Amino acid sequence: MNVDDITRVAVLGAGSMGHGIAEVAALAGYEVALRDIDEDLVQDGYENIEWSVEKLAEKDRLDEDPEVVLDRITPLVDLEAAVGDADVVIEAVPEVMDIKTEVYGSLEEYAPDRAIFATNTSSLSITDLSEMTDRPEQFCGMHFFNPPVRMQLVEVITGKHTSEETLETVEALAESFDKTSIRVRKDSPGFVVNRILTPLLNEACWAVNEGGADIRTVDSTGKYDIGIPMGPFELADRVGNDVAHHVLEYLNSELGEAYEPCPLLTEKIDEGKFGEKTGEGWYDHDEGVEIPADAGEGAIERRLLAVLANETAKLIEDSVAPIEDIDEAMMLGAGFPDGPGKLADAAGVETLVETLEGRHAETGHPRYEVSDGLREIADNGGFYADDEGEASGRAYEQISVEIDGRVGHIEIDRPHRMNSITVQMLEEIEHAVEALEEDDDVRSLLVSGAGDRAFSAGFDAASAAPGSGLEATEISRYGQQVTGAFEECPKPVVAAIDGYCLGGGMELATGADLRVASERAQFGQPEHNLGLLPGWGGTQRLSAIVGEGRAKEIIFTARNDYDAETMADYGFVNEVVENESFEERARELARELAAGPPIAQKFTKRAMHAGRDDTGAGLEVEAAAFGHLFTTDDVWEGLAAFQQDRDPEFEGQ
Numbered sequence: 218m219n220v221d222d223i224t225r226v227a228v229l230g231a232g233s234m235g236h237g238i239a240e241v242a243a244l245a246g247y248e249v250a251l252r253d254i255d256e257d258l259v260q261d262g263y264e265n266i267e268w269s270v271e272k273l274a275e276k277d278r279l280d281e282d283p284e285v286v287l288d289r290i291t292p293l294v295d296l297e298a299a300v301g302d303a304d305v306v307i308e309a310v311p312e313v314m315d316i317k318t319e320v321y322g323s324l325e326e327y328a329p330d331r332a333i334f335a336t337n338t339s340s341l342s343i344t345d346l347s348e349m350t351d352r353p354e355q356f357c358g359m360h361f362f363n364p365p366v367r368m369q370l371v372e373v374i375t376g377k378h379t380s381e382e383t384l385e386t387v388e389a390l391a392e393s394f395d396k397t398s399i400r401v402r403k404d405s406p407g408f409v410v411n412r413i414l415t416p417l418l419n420e421a422c423w424a425v426n427e428g429g430a431d432i433r434t435v436d437s438t439g440k441y442d443i444g445i446p447m448g449p450f451e452l453a454d455r456v457g458n459d460v461a462h463h464v465l466e467y468l469n470s471e472l473g474e475a476y477e478p479c480p481l482l483t484e485k486i487d488e489g490k491f492g493e494k495t496g497e498g499w500y501d502h503d504e505g506v507e508i509p510a511d512a513g514e515g516a517i518e519r520r521l522l523a524v525l526a527n528e529t530a531k532l533i534e535d536s537v538a539p540i541e542d543i544d545e546a547m548m549l550g551a552g553f554p555d556g557p558g559k560l561a562d563a564a565g566v567e568t569l570v571e572t573l574e575g576r577h578a579e580t581g582h583p584r585y586e587v588s589d590g591l592r593e594i595a596d597n598g599g600f601y602a603d604d605e606g607e608a609s610g611r612a613y614e615q616i617s618v619e620i621d622g623r624v625g626h627i628e629i630d631r632p633h634r635m636n637s638i639t640v641q642m643l644e645e646i647e648h649a650v651e652a653l654e655e656d657d658d659v660r661s662l663l664v665s666g667a668g669d670r671a672f673s674a675g676f677d678a679a680s681a682a683p684g685s686g687l688e689a690t691e692i693s694r695y696g697q698q699v700t701g702a703f704e705e706c707p708k709p710v711v712a713a714i715d716g717y718c719l720g721g722g723m724e725l726a727t728g729a730d731l732r733v734a735s736e737r738a739q740f741g742q743p744e745h746n747l748g749l750l751p752g753w754g755g756t757q758r759l760s761a762i763v764g765e766g767r768a769k770e771i772i773f774t775a776r777n778d779y780d781a782e783t784m785a786d787y788g789f790v791n792e793v794v795e796n797e798s799f800e801e802r803a804r805e806l807a808r809e810l811a812a813g814p815p816i817a818q819k820f821t822k823r824a825m826h827a828g829r830d831d832t833g834a835g836l837e838v839e840a841a842a843f844g845h846l847f848t849t850d851d852v853w854e855g856l857a858a859f860q861q862d863r864d865p866e867f868e869g870q
């Protein structure tokens with residue numbers, strides 16, 4: 218079956234995953250049957266979808282009426298009616314073998330022969346499940362992440378009997394759901410994301426169990442030094458300690474003692490402290506979770522990275538997935554800032570091997586045995602090393618650069634985090650602008666954001682940690698320099714703005730000479746919501762374009778929803794273009810400018826910018842203030858409120 222032949226999708230199980238998957242399928246335009254074993258369960262699932270679809274509409278993220286989406290979903294209890302005419306059946310019933318056996322038995326009886334079966338299991342063998350049916354070649358894993366409507370990743374897992382045609386169709390189906398699929402090429406316990414994430418959580422527990430660390434130190438290391446969105450304990454409380462323990466027990470039974478659950482984790486389970494859902498886990502969630510930004514320890518960082526690297530290498534060695542797919546999966550499925558391969562390369566794979574060897578000598582525990590795969594990767598010079606053993610790494614990791622005729626195109630490329638900007642990305646942008654400036658064949662620059670949700674939502678708030686004012690002043694100065702690089706570039710620069718253009722992202726666009734926006738673009742300088750000020754030139758350069766009155770309005774209101782037409786009225790946006798034709802129009806404009814007179818363009822930019830008041834002095838005050846603000850309680854509050862999705866309460870401290 219081809220993906221174009223699919224019109225009807227049946228989802229079995231209306232729990233949190235089932236109803237989420239049904240919603241995703243309906244949003245993509247499929248007719249969906251949502252089935253569970255009793256009326257109340259199906260109705261609960263359907264009501265959850267109603268709530269979620271309404272939320273999407275409120276956020277302006279629906280192209281059609283919510284009722285139209287909801288009308289595509291039929292809640293049902295009768296299995297035969299649910300699957301009788303289905304092209305694809307996605308099973309998301311509880312992870313209990315007996316329940317699955319019963320479901321697949323009946324399913325085979327009612328579903329048409331053409332139907333593909335896909336299971337959302339996270340911890341059972343795809344091959345075993347496929348063998349419960351008469352169509353194992355039409356059976357594969359389709360593993361979504363929670364909540365499906367928000368999480369970008371789908372692992373498509375092959376079973377022993379799965380045909381290539383089935384895998385390709387399910388991958389295309391995931392794509393039509395607007396998801397990114399990675400193929401798990403072997404039916405291996407935990408697939409990719411859980412296989413890497415759970416040993417990380419386990420290792421965090423072992424670090425505390427051995428008495429050398431407390432949970433806040435470990436979480437501070439994970440969150441602020443490695444840069445994962447939550448500390449390991451914070452994350453375990455979010456996914457549920459019971460869930461993490463269950464996956465570990467499964468890995469332990471299938472793969473051996475290296476996956477022995479840490480006794481401290483087992484204790485939490487015995488005490489019923491499952492995390493957020495029970496109000497208490499590693500943290501007391503009535504009191505809230507506060508993780509210090511500066512309590513990380515290098516030894517713990519190396520230990521966590523070493524375990525990540527070892528697991529990753531085992532998956533590669535076992536042909537479960539190549540490194541590029543593993544890295545992408547961990548970024549999209551677990552919010553890693555970079556994949557484990559990239560993180561390990563940055564830390565030095567050889568160092569991580571030594572860390573594992575040292576811990577193995579000390580404890581004798583099998584989880585520290587260095588896999589053959591990791592040794593080989595270390596010998597080759599890293600996960601992203603070429604055959605000669607030199608780090609080949611792509612020149613850029615967080616942006617992509619291409620030369621299209623006479624236009625140098627820089628694309629900000631972190632769509633899974635709204636193209637938010639890290640210090641590494643600033644370095645890459647600076648390097649790219651310099652390289653394009655020096656390339657005589659390039660006559661104009663175009664800068665845009667990957668995907669259609671954001672040009673950029675600003676500085677990466679997840680990696681920002683209040684603390685050293687001096688460091689923040691430096692980050693501000695550096696951001697000013699990079700956002701100013703467009704201004705100083707002698708060639709004309711066009712910013713192509715689609716989706717959100719906020720904070721540092723808007724400051725980057727401010728540095729461009731012309732701005733083209735899609736109708737759906739949204740602008741703002743929301744830094745005051747975080748207790749900050751626009752620190753990458755926003756207090757200076759925005760006024761030069763829209764005038765001081767408008768600039769103050771934009772900064773003080775801290776809104777994030779200025780629409781493109783309004784920003785065109787304010788003089789910020791030069792052209793607003795229909796969403797569909799926007800990208801082509803931005804390219805066309807960049808091409809037009811590339812045909813202009815380079816010397817006249819260079820001197821025009823220089824003359825116009827030289828005529829401004831003393832922006833240099835203003836930038837210096839901005840950077841000093843930005844640094845000072847990073848030492849205040851208000852920034853703690855602002856960043857915490859963003860991460861916890863609530864309104865901040867500023868005390869002016």
Ligand SMILES: C/C=C/C(=O)SCCNC(=O)CCNC(=O)[C@H](O)C(C)(C)COP(=O)(O)OP(=O)(O)OC[C@H]1O[C@@H](n2cnc3c(N)ncnc32)[C@H](O)[C@@H]1OP(=O)(O)O
Nearest residue numbers: 552634635637674675676677678679717720721743752753
């Ligand atoms: C000197 C420069 C300073 C600055 O630039 S300070 C930062 C200024 N920017 C902001 O304050 C904007 C922060 N972001 C937002 O308010 C919201 O996002 C949006 C309005 C842009 C979109 O909201 P929604 O449609 O509900 O999406 P979502 O679930 O919030 O975002 C999707 C994923 O993107 C991550 N993300 C968004 N913005 C940032 C950011 N600025 N830094 C780091 N991550 C960001 C989220 O956390 C989430 O990630 P997950 O799916 O893992 O939960």
